[in-house]
Amino acid sequence: MNIESKVRLVEGLFEQLDVEISTFQNQTRLQCLAGCGHCCTNPTIEASPLEFLPWAFHVFLLGKAEDTLKELKNKDKQSVCHIYSPLNLIESTLGRCGDYKHRGLICRLFGYAATRDKYGQQRLATCKIIKENQLQHFQEASDAISKGLYVPMFTDYYMQLNNIDFKLGNTIVPINKALKLALEEVLQYYAYKPFPGSLEKIA
Numbered sequence: 001m002n003i004e005s006k007v008r009l010v011e012g013l014f015e016q017l018d019v020e021i022s023t024f025q026n027q028t029r030l031q032c033l034a035g036c037g038h039c040c041t042n043p044t045i046e047a048s049p050l051e052f053l054p055w056a057f058h059v060f061l062l063g064k065a066e067d068t069l070k071e072l073k074n075k076d077k078q079s080v081c082h083i084y085s086p087l088n089l090i091e092s093t094l095g096r097c098g099d100y101k102h103r104g105l106i107c108r109l110f111g112y113a114a115t116r117d118k119y120g121q122q123r124l125a126t127c128k129i130i131k132e133n134q135l136q137h138f139q140e141a142s143d144a145i146s147k148g149l150y151v152p153m154f155t156d157y158y159m160q161l162n163n164i165d166f167k168l169g170n171t172i173v174p175i176n177k178a179l180k181l182a183l184e185e186v187l188q189y190y191a192y193k194p195f196p197g198s199l200e201k202i203a
């Protein structure tokens, strides 16, 4: 399958998830706090290259793939997500995603999706800030889930991602490495293949 087809399939999966999350948010009234970038500044976030393939393809279309790859090669293990855009340098946890449209699967799921605990019960995976600031909504949502409210599941979505490309979907690495691998995948693909007509100017 070519890169563009994979990108379209991943984007289709994200569209399906966005609808489910929007429904879940309306039903539970759970929302991220405006301007909070706390979870994006966690340097231990892990992701797969495949979930960032749409982002990498977009960066490639902008003609910025090589430069972005160089920047990513200079990141160390403590670096926060390369895409993150802090509001200022003093309080780094206030900020936003620098490319929200192309954020990864983990970014979409966290806060509005569930895992299963050792008893097989669905547990909403969300952050401490939401739990503390929206305690009642969180408790009501957890209660509704235990009574059958539909909630997107991490495992289901990662399984669907793996069905698009098992190797790229099943490789779980620190987020900046996932970004780097996604960019390399796109660059390697076009190193041996002609660009689509509209992309010739990038070469």
Ligand code: SF4
Residues within 6 Å of the ligand: 039, 040, 045, 081, 082, 083, 084, 085, 096, 097, 098, 099, 100, 102, 103, 104, 107, 175
């Ligand atoms: S891609 Fe965006 S939402 Fe995901 S961790 Fe990075 S900055 Fe946050």
